[in-house]
Amino acid sequence: MPKQVDREARRRDVVDALFRVVVRDGIQRASLRTVADEAQLNIGSVRHYFAGQEELMRFAMRSMLDRVGARLQRRVDALGDLSGLPAARIRDCAVELLSELLPLDDSRRAEVTVLVDFSTAARTHPALDDLARETATGTRSLVRRILARLDTAGGLRPGLALDTETERLTSLLDGLAFTAVLRPDVLDAATCATVLRAHVDDLGGAAA
Amino acid sequence: MPKQVDREARRRDVVDALFRVVVRDGIQRASLRTVADEAQLNIGSVRHYFAGQEELMRFAMRSMLDRVGARLQRRVDALGDLSGLPAARIRDCAVELLSELLPLDDSRRAEVTVLVDFSTAARTHPALDDLARETATGTRSLVRRILARLDTAGGLRPGLALDTETERLTSLLDGLAFTAVLRPDVLDAATCATVLRAHVDDLGGAAA
């Protein structure tokens, strides 16, 4: 076989460059040429590893979903078995886990920025539709599982509907992420965390 | 004086055409040429009424802010004096008012779609920054006033911090609007309304 180049690694390099462009200049500016420049590659090389713009975009969004999903899974595994723990402790874990979806540091800010740009772009780009849908349903699925576990541990006030609470908490997270990314001058990371904490505590009952 | 053309009316026509393009194809596709076509005007005419792309965009976003703001003000005026009313009734008014910010029908869906597109675009378009900021702070200001009035009417559970609750409710609204506009298949109008209702009721206490 000819040249020995790690194809997958190259693709990841290109996608990383694309993420930097999206975070810095927005998804509109993420053309094959600008991404190639950012990756210090020739546009011909980029086109060698990706069939075209659409495949690059889809692969990039899929990579981001996998990345966030993997980190979440790692966090879940690290928590281990929670059965028998006091409700307050489980609430802490819930906050910790959900915090992964908020732009509380530069790394997560970059991720959420990319996801917001991709999700909004998907509205008018059919090629990204299924991935954007997966993003929305994935978050809901995670939130629902967390609330369910919280419930079985007695960490949920009686009279709350799981369906409604799932949408409520998910929308709260989405809104926090949205504004924290787009308007850091209006909503900073600390306030983000405070609001999430307040909501989860509130779900558990009056006692702080 | 020469030709008799209502300059402001023409500008409004162009802006309405721009909104239609943004809702249909996204803000990226809202070029001078496509907007002129949508308005059934020559690009030369559009450029006669607007100095350039930037002024058109700014004027359009300002128009949208004014439109939503005016409708909100009308709603507030229609409510009249609420002092002395039972807390439950005030909660109803709060829900009614805040529902204006959610895409519960086609008209509001179009508005929210435009605002989401403009707000995300503003992240990388300095010309729109102040208007996007105004959007975010305006919503917060409204939510805060509503919560404050709810509080004085005894419609707020004790132990809630106004600052935090303002951010919480605002983020909830933003998240609902965001997903309802981008993923109507995941979050429909009815669920939107249900969640808002549940949150406001929850702020008032256990009793539904």
Add this chain to the structure above:
DNA sequence: AACAATTTATCACAGCCGTGATACAAAGGG
């Protein structure tokens, strides 16, 4: 009728874009 201001309509230019086609370099297997 003549004029002037407004409005409408075109043309041209430079700059992006994605992409097809193609040439060239490099590297490992025969």
Add this chain to the structure above:
DNA sequence: CCCTTTGTATCACGGCTGTGATAAATTGTT
């Protein structure tokens, strides 16, 4: 050494963008 495969680089094309410059049509006033 040759040859095939892989990677890199470049050119050209059509299409879109905003915008400057300019012409033409329209309309009210004088």
